[in-house]
Amino acid sequence: MTKLAVVASSFLVMAQPISAARASATRLSPQMSRKIDADVEQAMARLQVPGAAVLILEGGRVAYVRGYGFRDKERRLPVTTKTAFEIGSITKQFTAAAILQLQAAGRLDLDRPLSDYLPDAPHAREVTLRQLLSHTSGLHDYLDLPEDRIDELVQRPITYKQLIARVAPLPLDFKPGSRWSYSNTGYLLLGRVIEIVSGESYRDYLQRHFFGPLHLTSTHTIGDEPRLANMAKGYRHAHGALERGPTMDVSWAGAAGFLVTTLADLARWDVALESGRVIPRKAYREMATEVTTKENGGTGYGLGLFVGEVFGQPRIGHTGASLSFTAADENFPRERTRVIALTNLGDEEPEAGEVLTNVAFGALYPPIVAAAERPSPGEDPEVRRSALAAFEELQTGKSYPAFGDKLQTKLTGDLGERLASRLGPYGSPTASIFRGERESDGQSWFDYTIKFGPGVYLPLSVRLDGGKVAGFSVG
Numbered sequence: 001m002t003k004l005a006v007v008a009s010s011f012l013v014m015a016q017p018i019s020a021a022r023a024s025a026t027r028l029s030p031q032m033s034r035k036i037d038a039d040v041e042q043a044m045a046r047l048q049v050p051g052a053a054v055l056i057l058e059g060g061r062v063a064y065v066r067g068y069g070f071r072d073k074e075r076r077l078p079v080t081t082k083t084a085f086e087i088g089s090i091t092k093q094f095t096a097a098a099i100l101q102l103q104a105a106g107r108l109d110l111d112r113p114l115s116d117y118l119p120d121a122p123h124a125r126e127v128t129l130r131q132l133l134s135h136t137s138g139l140h141d142y143l144d145l146p147e148d149r150i151d152e153l154v155q156r157p158i159t160y161k162q163l164i165a166r167v168a169p170l171p172l173d174f175k176p177g178s179r180w181s182y183s184n185t186g187y188l189l190l191g192r193v194i195e196i197v198s199g200e201s202y203r204d205y206l207q208r209h210f211f212g213p214l215h216l217t218s219t220h221t222i223g224d225e226p227r228l229a230n231m232a233k234g235y236r237h238a239h240g241a242l243e244r245g246p247t248m249d250v251s252w253a254g255a256a257g258f259l260v261t262t263l264a265d266l267a268r269w270d271v272a273l274e275s276g277r278v279i280p281r282k283a284y285r286e287m288a289t290e291v292t293t294k295e296n297g298g299t300g301y302g303l304g305l306f307v308g309e310v311f312g313q314p315r316i317g318h319t320g321a322s323l324s325f326t327a328a329d330e331n332f333p334r335e336r337t338r339v340i341a342l343t344n345l346g347d348e349e350p351e352a353g354e355v356l357t358n359v360a361f362g363a364l365y366p367p368i369v370a371a372a373e374r375p376s377p378g379e380d381p382e383v384r385r386s387a388l389a390a391f392e393e394l395q396t397g398k399s400y401p402a403f404g405d406k407l408q409t410k411l412t413g414d415l416g417e418r419l420a421s422r423l424g425p426y427g428s429p430t431a432s433i434f435r436g437e438r439e440s441d442g443q444s445w446f447d448y449t450i451k452f453g454p455g456v457y458l459p460l461s462v463r464l465d466g467g468k469v470a471g472f473s474v475g
Contacts, residue, residue: 027058027061027062027063027064028056028063028064032363032364033064035363036054036056036064036359036360036363036364037066039359039360039362039363039454039455040052040054040068040356040359040360041068042453042454043352043355043356043359043453043454043455043456044068044069044352044356046427046452046453046456047345047347047350047352047355047425047456048237048242048345049068049069049343049344049345049352049356050069050070050071050073050233050235050242050344050345051067051068051069051070051071051073051078051079051083051232051343051344052067052068052069052079052341052342052343052344052352052356053065053066053067053068053079053080053081053083053085053262053263053341053342053343054066054068054263054339054340054341054342054356054360055081055263055266055267055339055340056337056338056339056340056360056364057267057270057271057337057338057339057340058336058337059336060271060275060336062267064360065081065263066081067079067080067081067083071083071230071231071232071233071344072232072233073233073235073242074233074244079232079344080230081262081263081264082218082230082262082264083230083231083232083262083342084218084220084228084230084231084232084260084261084262085232085260085261085262085325085327085342085343085344086222086225086234086247086259086260086320086322086324086325086327087257087259087260087261087266087320087325087327087329087342088253088257088319088320088321088322088325088326088327089184089256089257089318089319089320089321090257090259090266090318090319090320090327090329091187091253091255091256091257091258091259091320092187092255092256092257092304092318093273093287093304093305093318093329094206094210094259094269095187095190095191095194095202095255095256095304096133096190096287096303096304096305097210097273097278097279097287097304098194098202098205098206098209098210099129099133099190099193099194100279100283100284100286100287100303101209101278101279101283102194102197102198103283104279104280104283107197107198108129108193108197109129110128110129110130110133111128111129111130112128112129113125113126113127113128114127114128114129114132114189114193117129117193117196117197118189118192118193118196121164121189121192122139122164122167122168122170123137123138123139123172123176126172126176127139127172127176128176129190129193130303131176131177131186132186132187132189132190133186133190133303133304134180134291134299134301134302134303135180135181135182135183135186135299135301136176136177136178136179136180136291136293136299137172137176137183137185137186138172138173138174138175138176138178138179138181139167139172139173139183139185139186139189140167140170140172140173140183140185141167141181141182141183141184141185142163142164142166142167142184142185142188143184143252143256150323151246151323153252154246154248154249154252154323155246155247155248155249156249157249157251158249158251158252159251160188160192160251160254163188163251163252164188164189167185177293177294178293178294178295178296179293179295179296180291180293180296180299180300180301184256184257187254187255187256187257188254188255188256190255191254191255191256192255194255202254202255203221210269210278214268214269214272214277214278215268216261216265216268216269217265218261218262218264218265219259219260219261219262219265219269220259220260220261221250221258221259221260222247222248222249222250222253222258222259222260222322223249223250223258224260225247225260228260231260232325232342232344233324233344234246234247234322234323234324234325234344234345234346235324235344235345235346236323236324236345236346236347237345237347237425244324245323245324245346246323246324247322247323247324248322248323253322257320257322262342263340263342266329266340266342267338267340270329270331270338270340274331286302286303287302287303287304287305288302288305288307288316289302289307290302290307290308291303302316304318305317305318306318306319310330310358310361311358311361311362311365311368311369311371311372312368312371312372313332313334313335313368314332314333314334315330315331315332316330316331316333317329317330317331317338319351319353319354320353321346321348321351321353322346323346324344324345324346325342325343325344325345325346326343326345326346326347326351326352326353326354327340327341327342327343327353328340328341328351328353328354328356328357330354330357330361332361335364335365337361337364339356339357339360339361340357341353341354341355341356341357341360343356347425348422349422349423349425349426350425350426350452350456355455355456356455357455358454358455358456358457359454359455362454362455363454373431373433373449373451374433375433375434375435376434376435376436378434378436378437379434380446382467383446383462383464384432384434384448386402386462386464386467386468386469387432387446387448387460387462387469388429388432389401389402390402390403390462390469390472391423391429391450391460391474394411394416394419394420394423394472394474395420395423395424395426396420396424397416397417397419397420397421397424400412400416402468402469403468403469403470404465404466404468404469404470406470407469407470407471407472419474422475423458423474426452426456426458427452427453428452429450429451429452430451430452430453431450431451432448432449432450432451432460433448433449433450433451434446434447434448435447435448435449435459443463443471444463444464445461445462445463445471446461446462446463446464447459447460447461448460448461448462458474458475459473459474459475460472460473460474461473461474
């Protein structure tokens, strides 16, 4: 505890530029700063993001930080670098770090069954803490709710027992450790494990072991939002119009996603976590190492962190989405660069937070992006026309002449409507990148990346039969 407090106080030197009461600060060249500004503003305009805050760390030091747009659109109150945003599932890395901190103290073991700590939890004898952390437990997600009732349900207070009762009668979605499926239930249970083992509430544990020692004075929960002077208001699109969005009750989010914070606090946390000031370096390496499963191999996830790549470069971090906010906290270890983007737009497709981290990275490293966007050779123009025509029809959801008869039948109805509602918000593609042809089960598939301006991409694969699309996958 003392060691954390001493180290955290020295870390304030790094964070000082962020804490200044101004809209922006930068160590980058004026030309680079203008490029980032222009690309971020273009992406925000395209997605109709009311407000955002972006920070770039290079080698652990602040290179760029700026607020954009409005934290309160109606009152025309601007975002500053001190504006607080909901960060949703980025909360999970705090939960994972708490579990690993307790393991380092000898108070629990990741590879023990959940029943050692919560004997009455669903499937407690079948799943381990490690499987909960890595989303390989097979426990059904308690936030799997009817779309037409989500707002109504999650704005009402609920108890832990009532949340668990939602999944208790359900069988496991798969055998633990065999597959990967994102499940907030695992983190709800981990929050309760922290409480049982430590004897403190989850919120108090974070305050005593993380927030206090690291001087995270602007980190709160969604339950605190009404008293936060610089809190952003959340928004989302409904039927094509931007509107104020709802706030999930703190009891629904908990250890899976209830934190609210600022750029400065999240940057402090990231540097402290990665440098071994929160948990041992070995434990952080576990968090940042991809977990594999018996049936499907790599998962793209470690313990509270996604582990993958973008633009052909390794990327470790997490995104967060709530009803009215999206955020992304992404580390690019090869470039020793971290990009954080917090937004007050809750649209699920595309997630504005992740888009803005891609945009900022692309502005910093244009040769890397250019290499990643270089098409594979051998593209057939007829296949390209068919693929793009099919994608346009999926976006509009009106008719499907580019598809074969079987798919036309399937798409005319609920499936087509769902795809159109998901893909339509991306807008018109600005480019298509051919990724190559591959064989699967004796059939030829053609892979593309569809681009929608800086930072916004979707993978698209099609299989053709007689010039018509007979199979596809998107996203």
